[in-house]
Amino acid sequence: MRNHIGDYFTCVSELTKLEEIQRLDGFTQHFNTSRLEHCVNVSYFSYKICKRLGWDYRSAARAGLMHDLYLYDRHTEKHPQGRHVYVHAKVALKNARKITSLNKIEADAILKHMWPMTMRLPRYKESYIVNFVDTICAVCEFTTQTKYYIKKTLSPSVVRAPLQAGKA
Secondary structure, eight states: OOOHHHHHHHHHHHHHTSHHHHHGGGSEEETTEEHHHHHHHHHHHHHHHHHHHTSOHHHHHHHHHHTTOOOSOTTTOOBTTBOHHHHHHHHHHHHHHHHSOOOHHHHHHHHTTTTTTTSSOOSSHHHHHHHHHHHHHHHHHHHHHHHHHHHHHSOHHHHHHHHHHHHO
């Protein structure tokens, strides 16, 4: 059995050394998940699915790593070109082109990873995988943190107190 982690790293190693990619670690994506962690999750799972299906796993891994390559805090800064949900893919594509050359699959996957919000269908099957994995990772990151937040803030004693007060 081949080493999937080593094989994956071969696909993205040149990118992981770049300052722009490393800077993603300084931005929060979903609660306690950094943007870099989110991008690595999307990249790795896109790689695994495409590899299993015999598709272009290298392009999927690279696109997944760069799909949210915008270097501003979406929680506190507004983008001058419009709402974040609609413009960040274009910003990520522009930034990705500044740091490396992209093939058609990588560019399409980065640009259309927010479909159907982008309104334009992804062109390549790998783009659909990056889009799907991004959605799944976001939901998992969000729900995991939400579950932690609810457990922390709504501990049984907090919930029981009003119930016990009503019995008195």
